[in-house]
Amino acid sequence: MHRIGYLLSDGFQVMALATQSVFEYANVVAGTPFYAIENYSVAGGAVRSSLGMSVDTQRTPAPTRSRVDTWIVAGVNDPLAEAAPPAVLAFLRRASGRARRVAGICTGGFVLAEAGLLDGRRATMHWFYARDLQQRFPEVRVEDDRIYIVDGPVWTSAGMTAGLDLALAMVERDLGAEVARSVAHKLVMHQRRSGGQSQHSEMLALAPKSDRIQNALDYARRNLSRALTVEELAEAVHLSPRQFSRVFTAETGQSPARAVEGLRLEAARLMIEQSTHPLDVIARETGFRDRRHMREAFVRGFGVPPQAVRREMRAGA
Incomplete structure (x- = not known):
């Protein structure tokens, strides 16, 4: 079983949770519970989204006891005004080395950058904040015209809907192209966008x-x-x-x-x-x-x- 942990902080953008449907339907298509999905926060308990909706979370485990294979960090509406809590950064630095991969959905990439996980790596970001990411973290190789980017074990996506493409790419990596195509069909994702596709229309x-x-x-x-x-x-x-x-x-x-x-x-x-x-x-x-x-x-x-x-x-x- 592949365990996916969503790391949430107060003010998280609720659209990030929509990507969980991709993994849910991957289990349906595969005919077995390949993915187990859990929501985490540093303190545990209820975490409020940018819309004010609360989501129950588990407290993040000690890194040596974590069984999470993929950590996915949800973004916030304004990463320049809502800096990631130090405890979140400290946890990611420790936990990322034991996980198979770590991902930032939209402005979740700022959290990865603050934690130092994007140093020397290629990454993308929503076009509105891409320049800010590059200016604040010059050691990151920001490519501002990509839907998502995979650089080794670190994944980043552009806007929130691009997170669906990123999740689908994870399914393809884990379970194959045929399962990913079937999931896209069930979710009425008419076009499976490649990571190199432009953000702009x-x-x-x-x-x-x-x-x-x-x-x-x-x-x-x-x-x-x-x-x-x-x-x-x-x-x-x-x-x-x-x-x-x-x-x-x-x-x-x-x-x-x-x-x-x-x-x-x-x-x-x-x-x-x-x-x-x-x-x-x-x-x-x-x-x-x-x-x-x-x-x-x-x-x-x-x-x-x-x-x-x-x-x-x-x-x-």
Whole structure:
């Protein structure tokens, strides 16, 4: 049996507990109680979440008596204002050496960093706090555009929902890809995101204010494999090309052509991260003229060519 201990402190973000469902359904799929999940705190007893909901916890065991295989540290809403208690840091320093792995969900990574567990390691963090993590802990190799990162026995995730991807990756590591796929299906996780996937969404970044422009973006995303003109997008939402370009730029801050290229880049990057398709095929499926055109867009948009993204994914795997 693999024992998972959730380490909670007052003000913990309640979304961290949602990851327990991943392990719960892994037991269901595996047909055996492979995981045992327990909530801990340094003092034991009731611990209040950021929402005010209380969770009963066990007192953390003496490190020499701990049987926990995986420690998962829950984050808080504002890690800059809510420093981890010294007793929590001391416990993690002692217990991490006896555990198989330790993880920080979202801002739980700050707790790992304060405990010194991220020194010299790669780690990720929610984009809003990634720069603060790097400034406060310069010895940590922060990669602020990743869903989760595994560096040896230390795991970190970006935002709270990325914790679900991290938990699913743990299940895949422990029980295999088929069990992880089945768990994702049962939890209606339509897309199992890889650790190297970007935290950012081009559709969210554009943030159109009207349904009409949102519909134009949806139309573009569904038809990326084709050449898309302003005239076609305008016709799809019943506007003249001139009016469409004016409204689109006013609502998104980008021209239609630039926005479509961003959607193509995002789609191509996902295909590179999640498939083994040749780059020529990916370029064609995402609407670039050819592989060279896609490379130029990648260097312009990401600062690296597509081959570098694929090499990084293979190295992480």
